Amino acid sequence: MKVLNRTEIEAGVTPAAAIAAIEAGFKAYSAGEVTVPPVGHLDFKHPPGEVHIKYGYRHGDSLFVVKIASGFYDNPTHGLSSGSGVMLVVSARTGFPEAMLLDEGYLTNVRTAAAGAVAARYLAPRHVNAIGIIGAGVQARMQLDFLRHVVACRKAIVWARDPSKAAAFAVPDFNIEAADSTADLAARCNLIITTTPSRTPLLAASAVRPGTHITAVGADSPGKQELDALLFARADIRVVDSRVQCFQFGEAAHSLRIHPELRDSFVELGEIVADTSLGRRNDEQISVCDLTGVAIQDVEIAKVAYASVASE
Amino acid sequence: MKVLNRTEIEAGVTPAAAIAAIEAGFKAYSAGEVTVPPVGHLDFKHPPGEVHIKYGYRHGDSLFVVKIASGFYDNPTHGLSSGSGVMLVVSARTGFPEAMLLDEGYLTNVRTAAAGAVAARYLAPRHVNAIGIIGAGVQARMQLDFLRHVVACRKAIVWARDPSKAAAFAVPDFNIEAADSTADLAARCNLIITTTPSRTPLLAASAVRPGTHITAVGADSPGKQELDALLFARADIRVVDSRVQCFQFGEAAHSLRIHPELRDSFVELGEIVADTSLGRRNDEQISVCDLTGVAIQDVEIAKVAYASVASE
Numbered sequence: 001m002k003v004l005n006r007t008e009i010e011a012g013v014t015p016a017a018a019i020a021a022i023e024a025g026f027k028a029y030s031a032g033e034v035t036v037p038p039v040g041h042l043d044f045k046h047p048p049g050e051v052h053i054k055y056g057y058r059h060g061d062s063l064f065v066v067k068i069a070s071g072f073y074d075n076p077t078h079g080l081s082s083g084s085g086v087m088l089v090v091s092a093r094t095g096f097p098e099a100m101l102l103d104e105g106y107l108t109n110v111r112t113a114a115a116g117a118v119a120a121r122y123l124a125p126r127h128v129n130a131i132g133i134i135g136a137g138v139q140a141r142m143q144l145d146f147l148r149h150v151v152a153c154r155k156a157i158v159w160a161r162d163p164s165k166a167a168a169f170a171v172p173d174f175n176i177e178a179a180d181s182t183a184d185l186a187a188r189c190n191l192i193i194t195t196t197p198s199r200t201p202l203l204a205a206s207a208v209r210p211g212t213h214i215t216a217v218g219a220d221s222p223g224k225q226e227l228d229a230l231l232f233a234r235a236d237i238r239v240v241d242s243r244v245q246c247f248q249f250g251e252a253a254h255s256l257r258i259h260p261e262l263r264d265s266f267v268e269l270g271e272i273v274a275d276t277s278l279g280r281r282n283d284e285q286i287s288v289c290d291l292t293g294v295a296i297q298d299v300e301i302a303k304v305a306y307a308s309v310a311s312e
Numbered sequence: 313m314k315v316l317n318r319t320e321i322e323a324g325v326t327p328a329a330a331i332a333a334i335e336a337g338f339k340a341y342s343a344g345e346v347t348v349p350p351v352g353h354l355d356f357k358h359p360p361g362e363v364h365i366k367y368g369y370r371h372g373d374s375l376f377v378v379k380i381a382s383g384f385y386d387n388p389t390h391g392l393s394s395g396s397g398v399m400l401v402v403s404a405r406t407g408f409p410e411a412m413l414l415d416e417g418y419l420t421n422v423r424t425a426a427a428g429a430v431a432a433r434y435l436a437p438r439h440v441n442a443i444g445i446i447g448a449g450v451q452a453r454m455q456l457d458f459l460r461h462v463v464a465c466r467k468a469i470v471w472a473r474d475p476s477k478a479a480a481f482a483v484p485d486f487n488i489e490a491a492d493s494t495a496d497l498a499a500r501c502n503l504i505i506t507t508t509p510s511r512t513p514l515l516a517a518s519a520v521r522p523g524t525h526i527t528a529v530g531a532d533s534p535g536k537q538e539l540d541a542l543l544f545a546r547a548d549i550r551v552v553d554s555r556v557q558c559f560q561f562g563e564a565a566h567s568l569r570i571h572p573e574l575r576d577s578f579v580e581l582g583e584i585v586a587d588t589s590l591g592r593r594n595d596e597q598i599s600v601c602d603l604t605g606v607a608i609q610d611v612e613i614a615k616v617a618y619a620s621v622a623s624e
Contacts, residue, residue: 001414003315040352042367042376049407053378055354055365064354066365068378068400070407084407088380088398095361095382095396100412102313 002099002309009103012308013110015117015146018301022114023121023273025058025300026241030270034058036295047074054295057092064092065302067295069108081105087302099306107305111297112217113142115241115269116193119215119289121150122272122279123239124191128153132189134182134203134226135196136160136169139217143193144171151191159185161196183207194218194226205230208286215289222249227288229254237280237287238266242294251290314411314621321415324620325422327429327458330613334426335433335585337370337612338553342582346370348607359386366607369404376404377614379607381420393417399614411618419617423609424529425454427553427581428505431527431601433462434584434591435551436503440465444501446494446515446538447508448472448481451529455505456483463503471497495519506530506538517542520598527601534561539600541566549592549599550578554606563602
């Protein structure tokens with residue numbers, strides 16, 4: 001039984017390996033080649049906190065993974081990060097535990113950033129003139145850092161609710177400017193990533209130019225919403241990581257409340273990986289991808305982290 | 313983050329502490345003072361295996377526990393035990409992991425044996441003339457070993473499907489004889505524990521003498537059954553660890569298929585701990601206790617193991 005701490009995990013997981021693993025995971029998920037049971041939940045009141053237990057495996061794999069991710073919202077008042085997490089890697093041949101990844105939530109950030117890169121690889125226009133980033137937190141930085149592996153553009157426009165955070169936002173090699181508004185950002189960018197925990201839409205459907213791809217990664221639970229509910233209706237290509245999940249609580253769910261007739265037009269990202277004809281066909285189309293986070297991503301990223309030490 | 317191996321856990325958990333913790337856990341469970349969500353499942357086909365994920369907490373506790381227990385049935389052909397397991401102890405104040413218990417399934421055996429002792433403490437007749445043990449495996453041995461803490465009797469009669477295992481069965485300080493049949497055993501014992509994974513009844517209702525208490529610990533999932541379905545009807549006191557669970561797949565479920573009118577007569581063990589007037593009232597009554605295993609037992613036993621090192 002190996003126990004890996006965050007430093008070891010950060011050293012062992014490269015963005016390129018993470019992107020390849022998440023891409024393969026989405027493809028297997030959409031092909032029905034994975035088992036990911038419903039997420040387990042524990043809620044706490046005093047102090048307020050929530051715990052998600054996600055688990056599953058890819059059929060034929062020699063490993064399965066259980067992730068325990070927590071958010072305790074009073075932690076920052078004690079100088080602690082609100083999020084935490086561990087992943088347990090177990091043999092799917094014997095049931096014996098093989099590794100414990102004390103990643104403190106890092107791998108969840110990586111698998112989310114890697115999913116954004118996969119979406120951009122298949123859906124961004126051929127020439128990205130500027131990357132728009134909405135939000136200026138850890139995930140905003142990681143999305144941009146991972147996009148470098150799939151997009152040549154090194155110019156980014158950032159918008160955040162707190163202008164001082166937007167002004168301070170920096171990622172190596174990128175030329176970054178702050179936008180006055182999300183409309184200003186949308187006017188200057190044809191690849192946009194939204195990375196906030198917002199509960200009200202931040203990006204108006206009317207602000208988006210033809211030829212733009214938008215990926216939204218923030219709406220990972222009920223009540224959250226970053227995109228105008230009309231944006232999916234305006235889009236030519238409507239993509240989700242998981243139909244069952246996004247129709248329940250993602251940006252897609254908000255859209256379907258207004259336009260239920262769009263339901264059959266949604267494509268899973270893993271289906272596009274398997275058949276690129278389902279993706280972008282020209283540089284005039286608007287594409288939108290809603291990423292709510294699927295347990296197979298946790299399985300795949302844990303495998304990458306474990307493989308980096310298992311071979312030592 | 314502490315990582316405890318099986319040797320450390322065995323050294324840290326005394327039967328007396330385990331019995332006290334499980335007794336308190338049952339009481340809290342039946343009083344509605346615990347949160348234990350539905351068990352998570354993962355099934356594997358090649359090789360065949362099953363994984364249960366049990367988790368929960370006692371309200372007000374500073375810890376919650378996640379247990380991952382597995383059974384892979386081809387393991388013994390490779391010289392490995394079929395069962396394995398780990399428990400993760402996490403702060404219910406911050407969500408940060410505190411300890412990983414690599415108990416290899418040992419704590420599950422302990423919490424089951426401790427539950428048998430709690431049942432005997434509240435339900436056995438005042439004078440036990442001999443303890444009957446059906447089955448001769450690890451759990452049979454541990455049940456007897458834990459009963460020494462609540463019952464003065466040191467005479468035991470054992471029956472097992474394989475007579476050579478019954479003949480070899482030994483527990484320190486106990487005078488043990490093998491029985492020819494379960495009817496023979498029931499004729500000589502007034503405290504009986506069934507500890508097998510049987511899928512057909514082993515103990516006939518007609519064989520049980522007045523004044524006997526029977527605890528069945530084997531039926532922990534659908535399809536398993538150790539007791540004659542008529543035994544609960546013959547009993548004066550009908551006890552379960554969890555109504556919701558035992559009515560779904562325990563011995564009680566088999567009984568209710570024949571005698572649905574008994575449904576309201578079942579009492580939870582934790583209710584008897586809180587109010588002993590619900591338990592045995594004289595030495596002529598027959599009492600039966602169906603233990604399917606409740607996640608609060610895993611929570612409580614993990615707390616005992618963790619407390620043994622947290623104070624060091």
